[in-house]
Amino acid sequence: MTDRYAVIGNPVHHSKSPWIHAAFAAQTGQDLSYEAVLGELDGFEGQVLAMARGGVRGLNVTLPFKERALALADRVSDRARLAGAANTLLFAAGGVSADNTDGIGLMRDLQQRLHVQLAGRRLLVIGAGGAVRGILGPLIAAAPAGIDLHNRTLERARGLAEAFSGVAGAVTLAALGAGHLARAEPYDLVINGTSASLAGELPQIPSSVFRPGAVAYDLAYRLDGPTPFLTQAQAAGAGVVADGLGMLVEQAAEAFLLWRGVRPETAPVLQALRCRAAG
Numbered sequence: 001m002t003d004r005y006a007v008i009g010n011p012v013h014h015s016k017s018p019w020i021h022a023a024f025a026a027q028t029g030q031d032l033s034y035e036a037v038l039g040e041l042d043g044f045e046g047q048v049l050a051m052a053r054g055g056v057r058g059l060n061v062t063l064p065f066k067e068r069a070l071a072l073a074d075r076v077s078d079r080a081r082l083a084g085a086a087n088t089l090l091f092a093a094g095g096v097s098a099d100n101t102d103g104i105g106l107m108r109d110l111q112q113r114l115h116v117q118l119a120g121r122r123l124l125v126i127g128a129g130g131a132v133r134g135i136l137g138p139l140i141a142a143a144p145a146g147i148d149l150h151n152r153t154l155e156r157a158r159g160l161a162e163a164f165s166g167v168a169g170a171v172t173l174a175a176l177g178a179g180h181l182a183r184a185e186p187y188d189l190v191i192n193g194t195s196a197s198l199a200g201e202l203p204q205i206p207s208s209v210f211r212p213g214a215v216a217y218d219l220a221y222r223l224d225g226p227t228p229f230l231t232q233a234q235a236a237g238a239g240v241v242a243d244g245l246g247m248l249v250e251q252a253a254e255a256f257l258l259w260r261g262v263r264p265e266t267a268p269v270l271q272a273l274r275c276r277a278a279g
């Protein structure tokens with residue numbers, strides 16, 4: 001029998017997940033269906049549990065439900081707890097399990113596809129919302145020399161630095177205001193984790209943050225060209241610029257692995273997704 005999966009979000013019509021998972025299923029020969037479901041802002045929890053009772057095997061969860069997905073689960077993985085959010089749910093006889101594959105998705109894209117070395121490097125992460133909370137744990141685990149956090153609202157960056165201080169170990173975590181950022185040593189890797197790109201906007205950061213040849217990564221992506229952040233990074237001398245489409249495919253592959261026990265090849269799917277967007 002065909003196993004059923006879905007992505008739930010609001011809005012959800014733009015989601016690439018049904019296409020990505022259909023490609024994974026075709027590639028690995030797995031018998032599954034995957035649809036996009038509009039989440040109910042007032043009744044998300046009941047809707048999810050009804051889907052589980054109705055035979056759906058698992059869900060991907062996107063904005064604005066990731067925190068609520070974590071809260072409704074019976075079992076929560078360590079990485080989902082640290083992220084404070086779940087993007088993957090798995091339904092089994094024992095109840096609902098929640099996981100978060102966003103952080104590992106970013107790490108696989110950075111390390112496997114782009115061959116970025118993180119150990120001992122200086123990292124700057126811009127933003128302090130849910131997207132950044134989801135990636136800080138895996139970034140810390142990669143043992144950079146330090147991670148500076150900058151956010152338009154500095155208090156939120158301070159809150160994140162504080163929240164992750166317990167797991168930072170030897171990695172220096174610091175929240176930096178605009179003045180400090182302008183005087184900071186340039187960084188090896190700058191990650192834009194704000195939602196500014198989605199609105200075609202640019203977080204206000206000085207071009208001096210990019211060391212020559214630096215890696216610039218935008219967690220967001222636009223299918224019609226580079227994000228404003230990546231355009232700024234390139235003009236400032238960054239050597240590698242990448243948007244979040246690779247992370248999107250990698251986080252999906254990790255969810256697929258959790259559900260099906262099979263890891264799909266991501267490179268051809270990412271390439272096909274880009275061609276599809278360009279075409």
Ligand code: ATR
Nearest residue numbers: 127128129130131152153156194195196201202203
């Ligand atoms: P998400 O879960 O996607 O991270 P969020 O929790 O609403 O969403 O956080 C959005 C992040 O993008 C925040 O860091 C926000 O900065 P503030 O905390 O100051 O609001 C940041 N952001 C959004 N638009 C921005 C803009 N135009 N310039 C700079 N930062 C922006």
